[in-house]
Amino acid sequence: MSGFIVNAVLIVFLALIAFLALRLHRLFAMVMLSGAFSLVAATLFVVLDAVDVAFTEAAVGAGVSTVLALATLSLVPVQEKPHKIAVIPALIAVQTGVLLIMAIGDMPRFGAADAPIHTYLAPDFIAGSENDIGVPNVVTSVLASYRGYDTLGETVVIFTAAIAVMLIIGGWTRPNNKPDTAQEDDHAR
Amino acid sequence: MQDDPVMRVIAKVLIPMVMLFALYVQFHGDYGPGGGFQAGVIFAAAFILNATIFGLNRGRHVWPARLNLLAIGFGVLLYGGTGVASMFLGENFLNYNVLADDPIAGQHLGILLVELGVGITVAAVMVALFFTFAGRLSHLRLMDKTEAHEKTKQGASDE
């Protein structure tokens, strides 16, 4: 019973925060709400037994994403322009929602142990993590050993994002064309 | 913000603890929740906190730009290097069984090296992103000063 109440409170919070973040005009408050959204989502992930994912979502979503959004807000206007009510996008969103709800009938029940995804590879990975690899955290063993190639791709994606951001706003300038200020620029970076 | 004594003291107490926690999460990722990504982000958070409270220049002093670029590349190199080492020892790319005498010890070593590479890259990338975003305003002011300087030089040489 207490589990049900905790779940219900978290779900209501999540939907409420998302709806409010949509309605606000002050962008600073909206960014703060998006950080709160990530934090409540991380709590819901813990309730759903995904502890690694909750850790990452809290660190990345409520941490880095909020810091980057605030850094952007220091350089752009902080007030959203008042807007008219958009009817067609609302209709499109509602229609997409209805189509998705119609597909729920085919989905397995929440928590069902005989759902198709639990029968294929997961038991092999759990057994292999104990016998062949010897690492208790199954998520780490799948991430780093069974699916190591995908994690290499992910690391390269992070690397590429850093290079892209540094090229877009990193302030790399042509050397030796400007006077002493070029040296200052190097140090300021 | 460094004039505020509460902020300064709390930051000085928290930053080493945050870094220690990041190292704990990195190396205990095998036995509990954790791993490379989480540890990298937490480690970067310590440096971002330092730069936020004590100023960007002091933050840059602790984590220089050249070291940042090297670290971003080094993590990916470490990951790929582990895979290539497996190839040199005779097996497929990223097959950790051959990295040590015993397959299980080899898997442990491989996972350790690979997660370390991921952690280094992620930490360096998050710090680099923060300094790039936060340093944009001072860079723009610098470019304005340079343009004004060149305009006055132009004006003086025209006369």
Place this chain on the structure above:
Amino acid sequence: MNDVMQSLLGQWNYYLVITLMMIGFYAVIARGNMVKKMVGLNIFQTSVFMLYISMGKISEGTAPILTGEADTVYSNPLPHVLILTAIVVGVATTAVGYALIIRIQESFGTIEDDDIIVLMEDGADASPSKGEVA
């Protein structure tokens, strides 16, 4: 009516995910401010993560960290691995998106897309204004 109640209680995670997805989707297509679009995209991404993680949960299961006892039921670890990668890739694209927003602000002076369309029709272009490798 009984079917609807059964569906609501037994498949509540899908209803929650669809609600959040549509809120994020509406923010992306209906609002003009680019930072709001990015936050809407963030909400959309997190709701998709919630979909996968909730599908991996097994009732009476526990987190997929081996405890050494036999007969423990573990929740499915495969969606967790997939979503870990997805979260990190999401933050990478978010960072590039914010960098582009900063450059748009410096080039056009605004981040509302209707204003940018008006400016572009009047003949402005995205020429570098300052701080650019010209």
